[in-house]
Amino acid sequence: MCGRFALTAKVENVLDYVSVASIEDFPARFNIAPTQPILIVIEGDTGAPGSNLPKRRAMLARWGFMPGWVKDPREFPLLVNARSETAIEKASFRAAMRHRRILIPASGFYEWHRPEKGSKQKSQAYWVRPKHGKIVAFAGLMETWASADGSEVDTACILTAPANPSFAPIHDRMPVIIPPEEFARWLDCKTQEPRNIQDLMVSPPEDLFEAVPVSDRVNKVANTGPDIQDRIAPSEMAVQPKPVKTKAARRESDGGQMDLF
Template identity: 65%
Template sequence: MCGRYALTQSPNDILHFVSVVDFEPDFPARFNIAPTQPILVVMQADRQPGSNLPERRAFLARWGFIPGWVKDMKEFPLLINARAETAIGKASFRAAMRHRRILVPASGFYEWMRPPKESGETSQAFWIRPKNGGVIAFAGLAETWSSADGSEVDTAAILTTKANRTIRGIHDRMPVVIKPEDFDRWLECKTQEPRHVADLLSPVEEDFFEAIPVSDLVNKVSNMGPELQKPVAVAMPEEKPPKPGKDKSQLSLF
């Protein structure tokens, strides 16, 4: 699951990481990106005349995927995540998996460990970042939704997969991470069908992320400063065994 994330590196570092040069680099550091907000995404673009290199374009999209066939976005559920294991078979995501795969640059994401209701304990937030720092890229899907009046909205969702051992003690899902060496293959939708990139949708290696307990300041969308990532002292969770059955979390906000 991925219901909040951050993107705090400099615009130049972010755009260099995803090899985009034609985007206005004026976006601020964002420590608490939430659903329905605009997010930075990257998609493959047509090659320029005389070039053999694939081009990429960056743009802002609403975090909350809306399939093209939806008539009224207000009556459609908020789809912020898509399960990597089943997205190609879902009516909402099938076309985007085939034609509109994207990268979502991030510095890391937040996740909540939720105790059983009967325990009376409160949820604990974690800031989950790459151990080596820097920018990473989540796998995502994009769709441009058109309203009845002809206006258009670019929308996006983040793909999730089963959690690795580092994350499993907190939550049983995590975002799919696409490595730089796989950017071209993931973004190339003309020749690379979903079955050709299925191997990229696995959990990232166990030691890629570190989980840092943080305060509940992140729970409130209006809190947007670096203090959200300040560590707090709590006991680290134990690894949970994978849950069998269908995960219904993709429609929730957290």
Template identity: 60%
Template sequence: MCGRYALTLTPEELKEILGLLELGAFPARYNIAPTQPILVVVSGQAQERGSNLPDRRAVLVRWGLTPSWVKDPKEFPLLINARAETAIGKASSRAAMRHRRVLVPASGVYEWPRPSKERNEKPQAYWIRPRRGGVVAFAGLMETWSSADGSEVDTGAILTTAANASIATIHDRMPVVIKPEDFARWLDCKSQEPRDVADLMQPTDEDFFEAIPVADKVNKVANMGADLQTPLVVETPQKPPGKKAGDGQLSLF
């Protein structure tokens, strides 16, 4: 799953890369967590009318998708991720897949391996970022939930898929990455039905990401500094005397 990520590029860089008409100032965010406001990109009116002119807009939504049919959000599970394999047909994501597909820009994500039941070890945190730097755009969904008093809340989720081989050593899921050449097709909910963009919801190339061990400071949402991404030197455990290399020893990579 994707439960924590960062967005540290400047508004000017994001505006150029994502083809945004306007983008106000905002601070670098090194530890974005569920229920917090996140920036998502939606298509503009020109794209909806079939124009090739980029006029995408950036909006803020609450991270945690709430379908419009939910009566009480407190009784609905926090849906920060939606599985790409079932998003088209599942009730919680079906309408958003058809009408409200978005891009979620990020500088990278944090991930923790699933804890072992046999060993009482603290999971090692990893900062997973594009190997070439810059921004990555995750496939996302957006819904507007309306309360009984008429107030509205825009909400969103990140689509995930089965991890590729390089990420699978850390976690079995990874965010769906939309390539720049596919931005327009993914955002086009007028002429591109969910089945037309199903091919985009695949694991990204094996060498797209690099995984960097980082300190467990990222585990706490209150920690928000750039030092969260400082590489951590992970010591290799000493082999017991008499053991040969590869004899019963497991490696993360």
């Protein structure tokens, strides 16, 4: 799963990577947590004839997906992630898969290796960043939830896939990454039905990310400085990631996320 991530790139770099007309200036964010606003990219309306401006549009959404048919958000779980293998059929995500696919720019994400219950091993946090040092785009879904009083909240979640072999020793799932050459196809909800883009909802390439052991300071939402990404010597009791050839177990957990409302 993906329960924390970061976006620390400069605005101009994000603009260039996702090809949007404009983005309001934003600070570097080193510890983005569920229920917080996140930057998302959607396919916008066609521009004026002859315009060279991209159709894509950047906006903010709250991280924690809420289907439009939910009556009381207090009685519905916070959906931070959606499993790519089942999102097309799941009632919560089916409409968004067809009509509201998004990109979520990120500089990387955090994951925790958690030992089995009863083990003497300690949990170890990792900052998982692209080896090329640039930006990636998570595959995501969005939904606008409307309350009984008419107020609306744009919400979003990140699609995940089974971990690739090199990441599997840390966790059994990881975010789906959409490569730049496939942005248009992923965002095109008018002509590209969910079955047409299933090939994109797969594990990231083996050589895309590197996992850097970091301190448990990332566990606290209040810690938002760049130092939470500093490399540390992993605990001797923590499992060290090694490439393996076995398939990752297919398991999703809620990771103890906070309430959306």
